[in-house]
Amino acid sequence: MAIWNLGSINADVVYAVPHIPAPGETISTTGRQMFLGGKGANMSVAAARAAARVHHIGAVGNDGLWAVERLLEYGVDTRNIAVLDTETAQAVIMVDPAGENAILLHPGANAEIPQTTLQNAMAEAQTGDWLVIQNETNLQRTAASLGRKMALRVAYAAAPFDADRVMAVLPYLDFLILNAVEADQLRQATGRTPADLDVADVIVTLGANGADWYGTAGHQHFPAIKVDPVDTTGAGDTFTGYVLAGLDRGMPMAQAIGQAMRAAALMVMRHGTADVIPDLSEVQAFQS
Numbered sequence: 001m002a003i004w005n006l007g008s009i010n011a012d013v014v015y016a017v018p019h020i021p022a023p024g025e026t027i028s029t030t031g032r033q034m035f036l037g038g039k040g041a042n043m044s045v046a047a048a049r050a051a052a053r054v055h056h057i058g059a060v061g062n063d064g065l066w067a068v069e070r071l072l073e074y075g076v077d078t079r080n081i082a083v084l085d086t087e088t089a090q091a092v093i094m095v096d097p098a099g100e101n102a103i104l105l106h107p108g109a110n111a112e113i114p115q116t117t118l119q120n121a122m123a124e125a126q127t128g129d130w131l132v133i134q135n136e137t138n139l140q141r142t143a144a145s146l147g148r149k150m151a152l153r154v155a156y157a158a159a160p161f162d163a164d165r166v167m168a169v170l171p172y173l174d175f176l177i178l179n180a181v182e183a184d185q186l187r188q189a190t191g192r193t194p195a196d197l198d199v200a201d202v203i204v205t206l207g208a209n210g211a212d213w214y215g216t217a218g219h220q221h222f223p224a225i226k227v228d229p230v231d232t233t234g235a236g237d238t239f240t241g242y243v244l245a246g247l248d249r250g251m252p253m254a255q256a257i258g259q260a261m262r263a264a265a266l267m268v269m270r271h272g273t274a275d276v277i278p279d280l281s282e283v284q285a286f287q288s
């Protein structure tokens with residue numbers, strides 16, 4: 001089968017700064033690096049590294065052709081990424097010597113994915129394929145309802161959290177994944193717990209505490225693999241990409257979660273995001 005991922009593509013521009021600037025202050029940076037980022041791109045790379053057939057649906061500006069090229073190099077089908085007359089989304093990340101950060105997120109092309117791009121992609125999708133959405137693009141609800149109508153399996157990673165957006169796509173979902181903070185936000189905003197959502201499979205990731213799965217047969221807890229983390233950025237996206245790739249290959253949920261936990265544990269031992277997501281051979285060789 002295949003995974004169709006309507007998702008964000010960001011240029012993560014990381015500036016080293018002596019301190020986070022105060023209002024009105026001008027400071028010089030001491031370093032600059034640029035990486036491929038965005039939750040959508042991270043998930044596409046993770047699923048492709050996990051050996052799934054992944055089609056990314058999204059948009060960049062002319063300044064983002066390198067990002068499309070990078071996705072292609074990681075094995076992602078990029079034919080459904082529109083190149084628009086606007087800027088590629090950017091995350092401007094300032095990091096001080098203590099590791100404290102401040103982030104500016106400019107949505108750019110992520111918020112302007114054309115409906116025709118989605119429709120052209122969906123014209124190729126087959127019953128039983130996965131359609132994945134997160135909360136960093138436009139067209140989420142349109143995609144979710146179309147996916148349900150086409151009998152695709154619809155998955156939503158509820159990040160960054162927005163109660164209205166979750167509620168808007170909830171009726172169409174087969175799979176929902178959120179972290180512990182997002183699960184709390186959902187509880188506060190709607191009074192609903194992961195166990196009483198009308199979604200076949202819900203996973204709540206718990207960082208170093210592992211993950212909970214709420215399926216039709218009930219609740220199951222999976223402890224995390226014990227490692228010494230150096231950078232937890234991208235752990236959730238890696239986990240999501242790997243779980244979906246496993247399910248897409250026909251794995252039972254517990255096995256897909258086991259594989260995703262190994263991938264995410266490897267990920268937290270590395271600095272960086274999309275560019276350092278482990279591939280399947282590394283995950284299989286990883287002895288926990």
Ligand code: ADP
Pocket residue numbers: 179180205206207208209210211224225226227229232233234235236237239260261264265268
């Ligand atoms: P997010 O990045 O979305 O906040 P989490 O922090 O819950 O997601 O992490 C996702 C998954 O990554 C966890 O379910 C776990 O498998 C793995 N993980 C995260 N942090 C650690 C850690 N410190 N040690 C081992 N595994 C971790």
